[in-house]
Amino acid sequence: FSGPGIAINSISISSTFCATGSEDGYLRLWPLDFSAVVLEAEHEAPVSSACISPDSRKVLCTTTAGNLGYLDIQSRHYNTLMRSHEDSVLAFSVEGIWKQMATVSRDNTIRVWDLVSMQQLYDFTAAEEMPCAVAFHPTQQILACGFDSGTVRTFSLAASDLLVEHKQHRTVITGLTFSPDGNFMFSSCLQGTLALYSCMAQKSHVLRVLCNVVARDAGSGPDALVVSGDSHLLAFVGPSKYIVTVMEACSLDELLRVDISILNLNSTALDSAVRVCFAPAPRGELLVSTSSNKILMLDAKTGRLVREVSPVHKLSCSSLALSKDGRYLLTAGDKVIKVWDYQMRFDINFQVYIGHSELVRQVAFTPDQQHVVSVGDAIFLWDFLALPAERSPLAGSEKLKDASETPRQTAPLPLLSLPPCLDVSSVHQAGCQSIFSESDKEEEAGPPGSSRVVANGDKDASVLVVESVRNEELIVRPKVRQESLKSPGQSSNEPRKETKSPKSQCSIRPDSYRHFTPRFKASVLPQSFLSPPAGSEVLKLKAVIGYNGNGRGNMVWNPDTGFFAYTCGCVIVVEDLHSGSQNHWLGHAEEISTLAVSHDAQVLASASGKRNGDSHCQICIWNIQDGVCTASLFHHETQVQAMAFSRDDRFLVTLGDYRDQTIAFWNTYTCELMLSTSISEPVHDVAFSPLSHRELACVGKGAMMFWLLEQQGADVNLKVHRAPAPDVLGPVELTSICYGADTLLYSGTNSGQICVWDTETNCCFMTWEADEGEIGVLVCGRNRLVSGSNTKRIRLWVVAAVQELRLKGPDARSSSVLLEHEITLDGTIVSAAFDDSLEMGIVGTTAGTLWYINWTESTSIRLISGHKNKVTEVCFSPDETHCATCGEDGSVRIWSLGSMELVVQFQVLNQSCQCLAWKPRPVVAWGAESQHVVAGYSDGTIRVFSISRTEMELKMHPHAAALTAIAYSTDGEMILSGGKDGLVAISSPRTGMTIRVLAEHKGSPITVLQCTRKQYRDFGVEGGELWLATSSDRRVSVWASDWLKDKCELLDWLSFPAPAGPEGLGSLPPSLAAFCPWEPGTLVYVGFGMQKEALFYSLRKKQVVEKISLPYFATSLSLSPAARFMAVGFGERLLRLLCC
Structure with missing residues (x-):
């Protein structure tokens, strides 16, 4: 026989006719001489097999798309018996109102099934993405799905429409779930990022994103995130596979960390967590399956180990779930499912169910507890025949025992970073604060005017958040003011006595990691110390290993001359990047807070705190050629927050911290103080204009301050214009600053925005969301901008279109700013220096690391690395x-x-x-x-x-x-x-x-x-x-x-x-x-x-x-x-x- 050249995959013959299934998706019926097609049925995919029934009335066929159906020859009707996925099923979700189930598979499809009829209702296909996590909204016909691209999409099943698309993640989604009350949605990805969404409206929106909190090395799974039945707690494995973290679901505030690796004191191997699951609300237990084939039952409030079950499976448990009545536990592993008596009251407490031929990826009870669903190589629906639990009249009152009689008046304040609690301990314990390193303390400081009181009762641990509000407001000066001071005649080495404007009475540290806080100091200097004469030293400092990540702007690099210097404690390390040889400049006695290098790379300024007995902190001026300290300047009373040289290197501006609140101008030729004035509020960063040595700007609480120096003979005048931040940003701290091309000025905020200012009009004409955390470092070069934040990320932006958008004023669109590159480092970004084209540079982090960054090659290499603390x-x-x-x-x-x-x-x-x-x-x-x-x-x-x-x-x-x-x-x-x-x-x-x-x-x-x-x-x-x-x-x-x-x-x-x-x-x-x-x-x-x-x-x-x-x-x-x-x-x- 000759045909059209279409491959035949299956053939079945009866006494009266022949059936063929072919690659083009057709099931064809032929007479025995194959003279002509009698009947045919078209499918969406190639037919893989065909079989004629014994009575020759029906033809059963299967397709490569996983469909099973039959053709009724007499009625000429085709009936689909079953649809299935073409590849492994990765995850599922079940909802109880409409009795539906959603599944996702490696075949790139999302399918929704009717649990009663087991018929497929919907089929979504993602052509270039693979869905890997799925979750039903508990009360609405909304389905959320996470993809391997990092995208999270929500669909309306009622309207068969895409509602919203979230792109907070960059890689495979490992966890996706709704809170049982339907108010929140949570997602996590393989990079460890955790996102919280509000689902109060039909279209969800992002509330908070935390980086590096979910374990990257614990392995991906569909149920990486679990929420307690009362919707109060969220649990997951992270930030490492040895730790289980419990957070407050509505805010992602961390409540508890449990170190799984140390719970077994007899084991020489490190145990790690694999999956977590909450017991029903009255029990208050958190179940953790481990790599050593155990299930640990922990108190969800204190982290105390209640009991453990071992061994559970021969290999680690890939999924676990509890029944709604808390009587039965499901575990999956070794390609089998086990049903356990949760109380473990019998000699053998489990039954084994065999059926899967591959890894069981997820297992769960249906909401009515009548069935068990498991997925892997296929979807299995099991009848659950256990007797239902007797209804307890005390169940309702038990739930109310833990309820507070009085609602909270204010929402709890989220922490800026995670507190690293030790072992199995609650963060409610008062002693937990002692484990913070000094550099961690400043990152975790609360917002201005707030205080946090932590209490721990004998029976039930709770967190009490007390908000204290300042009665007095910060002094706001007129937008334009003029101060005139004569150039001082005193020596620069003697602190000036001058009348200062009244400062704010409240010296609360600002809500900004950019603001320097010295490390805790437990030592004092010797009362008398005489160093040996030069050349006769028996001991000489050879090398310093480490970079002070607690400093701010304490690393400088000049790409033209190659001068590279950074601080470690009270030592300035000048290092040759080619040979690695070091010179050490020893002029400070206290921790150096910041550095500044002149534009001609001939002078370096360094600032440190005051010595014991001194009334002012020290600023050293160094000759870079020979490493000699040419002058020591004393003026600020506490710490120097930032310094900058004018474009012509004639002036040096120094900025005091939030307790000092003064700004000082120095003549770099004579090293004399020209002018000093008080500032009504703390400021974080300062920069001179590249176009004029007389213009500079600094940033602080909710405003940019533009300064103008006017000098007439011996008189120095200072004018300032305070320009508030755009109202759209709300209450915000401007934390970092850098000048751009022409009349552009960029500033970062503690909420992740970058503002663009026109220095001719002193107005902000554009903002964009640049990060999820505070931006503490900005560097601009030509048409590019580098931002660094406390999310550990540095980002490279293309800002070529900003100059054109300046003419549009408030109508400027932030979409014209493009994110070109992004690199995640090992800590909060505290210092950065780049070449003029921003192709390469050096970045410092709070982890005590200096990184070489090459944007062209998208590489980051450790230059300097040391211990973060003692x-x-x-x-x-x-x-x-x-x-x-x-x-x-x-x-x-x-x-x-x-x-x-x-x-x-x-x-x-x-x-x-x-x-x-x-x-x-x-x-x-x-x-x-x-x-x-x-x-x-x-x-x-x-x-x-x-x-x-x-x-x-x-x-x-x-x-x-x-x-x-x-x-x-x-x-x-x-x-x-x-x-x-x-x-x-x-x-x-x-x-x-x-x-x-x-x-x-x-x-x-x-x-x-x-x-x-x-x-x-x-x-x-x-x-x-x-x-x-x-x-x-x-x-x-x-x-x-x-x-x-x-x-x-x-x-x-x-x-x-x-x-x-x-x-x-x-x-x-x-x-x-x-x-x-x-x-x-x-x-x-x-x-x-x-x-x-x-x-x-x-x-x-x-x-x-x-x-x-x-x-x-x-x-x-x-x-x-x-x-x-x-x-x-x-x-x-x-x-x-x-x-x-």
């Missing part, structure tokens, strides 16, 4: 080619001593790393070089890291309290660890077992553990190792041990006397001890005592054999193994090298 320990590798550091930020970092570059970093979230040790060289000659470090953490755990494999090899939990000291035995076969409770544990890194616990120092934190070798029978005791433990109560124990023979014997016990009460000391200095490398059998001790001294104690003579006087009580100690040198650190910021 460094707690440092140790060297045995070959002295590397060193390791750890800090309160929970990181362990390995550095190359040759290049001072970061080699590898190990990060533990929500824990502080307190102590560190490098594994010593093996005793045997053929042993491999050590590539391991061990670290102790605040949760009592010990982690062993392999540097060569860049992974954690072992986790142990020998302590109930935070670790304070750790050391390897001399052969590296044992780990000695000491805790805050004074217990010393000896553990084997080979087996992970703790073989011995010593309680001699119990009650006083261990400060030092150190091991050294000895002759086996030396000191009259057996063992090839000598080790000591020091505790903060000025006691030192010395031990001899042979771990292979399980021998550990106390050799000596030392107690050092001290006065009854310290005078002038807020806290006692630590007790420290170390074995003396050049005097075997001798140890050195420093600590609080009768005198400020270092004591050398002989273990053989049992007495102090030498004393070295010290200027202060020591806080750190290290003895050189190669020479008779001892390094001693003091709380007065002094480091001294002593020759012994």
